[in-house]
Amino acid sequence: MIARLSGLLDSVSESACIVDVGGVGYLVYCSGRTLRGLPRPGEVVRLHVETHVREDHIHLYGFLAEAERGWFNLLQTVQGVGARVALGILSSLSPDELFRAIASADKTTLHRCDGVGPKLAARLVTELKDKVGGIALGPVAMAGGGAAETVAATEGTGAVADALSALVNLGYRRADAFGAVTAAARTLGSEANVQALIRAGLKELAQ
Template sequence: MIAQLRGLLAQVEADRCVIDVSGVGYLVQASSRTLAALPQPPELACVLVETVVREDAILLYGFAEASERAWFRLLTTVQGVGAKVALAILSALQPSDLINAIAAGDKAMLTRAGGVGARLAQRIVTELRDKCEGMPTGLPAGATVAAAASGPAATRGIAADALLALSGLGFRRAEAQPVVERVLDRHEGKVDLDVVIRDALKELAR
């Protein structure tokens, strides 16, 4: 089983990337957060991997952080949550947000993810409420879940969401990422998603 890949990042698409390891290109599916955390091709990249073996395929799912991989494993234990939906949830919510949403029974927050309706959100809350204790938050040591909304993890989440939105509008990730980073730097990371997208569009249109 493949647990980690380190090699040259050959290609990045909306929901996957290709990592060249000694001349072999591995197709790795990933959340928008993990893809946003990767360097620019063709720089060296390293991702943690969850290997899923099916009768007709061997699929690789990549993660920038161990916390995201742990949540992927937990989410896919819920009936109706396959790998694609799990990645959609991890694209919409960082681990600390997931803990908050499940603990509070916030189904609306979970339905922000593509493919998650009210019924599936309720099932996630019901089945995982007692399993969240001890799950990683993805926050730095000493940080609390309550502080996540204003910390670096939240900034990374906004960047990932902005890149996903700009990709949907036809902009290539390679041209959009530096613009998003500049917008976040100007606001010192304290800015809403809609403002980041608006300012980035203004700059990209020049």
């Protein structure tokens, strides 16, 4: 199995790139996010690779970030998500944004991704909310607290959930409000009341 490729970028198309490794050109399918981050043709590129072997083909999927590869695999554990849909989701959302959407049950944001309908968006939230701590998730997760602590804010009880609801009612996107409230909760501690969390959350949103 190929796990990583390092070579010269030969060319880039709408959904893939060709990496020249010692004179052999490897066709690697990528998300739009990875394609936009590639260097110019002729320059050195290094990609984390996921290899899919089927009876009728061998496909390589490449990612500049290890976290994106982790999400690519995790997304495909959900029924109805194959490689194409997973790449479509990762083309629309960064690993950090995807974490926020899953953890805050923001089905609207997920529904905006190519290939994701309302039912699949709901399934993504239901099946992944307890799994998102298992991969490198970027600054939201790394800033403090595990997946269970973070997702607890979506369960509908407590000051954090009340503050989240208040910010959403003020017109903020659920994912943005979620990030602001959880950041405020980490700063203020577990004893912070709703009013303090709302004030701190508004400050976070204003930055």
